[in-house]
Amino acid sequence: MMTYVVPIVIGFFFAFALQKAGLGHYHKIVNQFRFKDNTVMKFMMTGISVGLVGIYTLKDLGFLQMDQVSSTYIVGNLLGGLIFGVGMALAGT
């Protein structure tokens, strides 16, 4: 039961944060690329900062193991990112 409930609760708060940041809107995403609205950057960087501090603190205190680190393939990550940006700018999602 918990295996199903916990991911749903996590997803709930994830999308709640996204919606409250206004990132469901086309203009929020596209205007980041036009540098007229820096919501996306502020939102992402705050999320990353809070998560970074939280995860590394809990790791050093021994509460969690960092075994989910995304693997780095320079060509794959960069090429994927380059194509991804095109889709993001077209769709505004």
Place this chain on the structure above:
Amino acid sequence: MGFNKTMKEKVWSPWAAGVLLGLTAVGSYVLVGKTIGSSGGIENIDSILLKAFDSSWANLMYFKYQMPPVLSFQILLFVGMILGALTSSLWSKDFKFRMLPDQQWTQTFGPSKLKRWVMIFIGGVIIEFSAGIAGGCTSGLAISGTMQLSPAGLIFIVGLFISGIITTKLLYGGDY
């Protein structure tokens, strides 16, 4: 500022929403041992569909082992995401059905609904395909990866901003 009043705000400060995102990401790591991501779940759904229709693609290594046809963490995340976004938008009375974006779109691309739907579809295909190449999307790689100090996340952010800026510049032309 009471709790209910805060929830009724249509848009929070991006810093506040970002803190909630960070806490959610930490919670996910501690409780489930997995990182938040959106694109992977779609690939699990693809994998389930390929298997259901007996497609030969279902036997590819990618769909057999990397994105197996199971009810994965990320598919459950989608269920929660729909509920979360729905709750947030209903609570703040921001919920509505839209065929076109509210602002900016019609000034630049005209009132054609078809154009918007074709573009969002093509954009979506490109996003999902490239997330497969890179190993994650904005949430799964850029946010979850970078917060573990994985270089992959930062490389991905650099890539998506370079091409995002160029594409927007091309689309908007002189209006950029």
